[in-house]
Amino acid sequence: MYFIEFLALPGLRVFNFDLSHWVVLHAGNTNKNAFKALIAAEYSGVKVELVKNFEMGVSNKSPEFLKMNPIGKVPVLETPDGPVFESNAIARYVTRLKADNPLYGSTLIEYAHIEQWIDFGSLEIDANILRWFIPRIGFAVYLPPAEEAAISALKRALGALNTHLASNTYLVGHSVTLADIIMTCNLVMGFSRVMTKSFTSEFPHVERYFWTMVNQPNFRKILGEVKQAESVPPVQSAKKPSQPKEPKHKDEPKKEAKKEAKKEPVKPKVAEAAEEEEAPKPKPKNPLDLLPPSKMVLDDWKRLYSNTKTNFREVAIKGCG
Structure with a gap:
């Protein structure tokens, strides 16, 4: 439990006040991320008060809330030492309120494995469930290739989880840990909204685990009765991407080109004449062309130059004379 000691005057008693009732969770009562801390509190014997009359879109936009979390996301835990946001961090904080809490394992390797599965549940399970579900209810643009990628990644993650659970009742050790609490809360969204029986039947050990x-008492107290989705929610029509136009028939462009050609005004003959290229003008005669042909044979001069080693000037003058 979380305590503070109050010292009175010398000689008087020391009072211990339990401050756990000061821990207040700001979120709606159906927020699956808030369930993580509330279930952890049930296992830890810690009292976490869920704020009353929380209205999403209103309460989390108030100046008081934005002081606790500037981006307005929920949940937020209000503690005597200041606010904590991010649901996994909140669940960890609540778990740590009880010293030597078995939810965190009993050895260093168990602690590491608990953290490992918390990250796995958030990054591989929860993230891909949201990528599948959120666009279908209109909170993000729906793109079929993106949905296919999310489902494929989710199946890959569930396959890995299924393999682990084939020989393990719990994620770590032989009792419920914080990893099981967070993993189950992440799976609740999938099972209750998009993961139908036909989808989850491929992962029987995940089904058994979930x-x-x-149905554990501490889970059921917070979650209530969980029912599996019977169908995947349809995509909202307003969010469907516009269908690309069908390509026109091959003959249509030709017809349109002909129509455009007909519509072009006939150019006057004067304009056509102006556009024609001018005839090339005759080149002026070179003055050197008027001189008599030279008696010099260039090949003989080259041969003379190549064979003369010395006195080339004199030999060349005689040879070209």
């Missing part, structure tokens, strides 16, 4: 977790 239904075992959500």
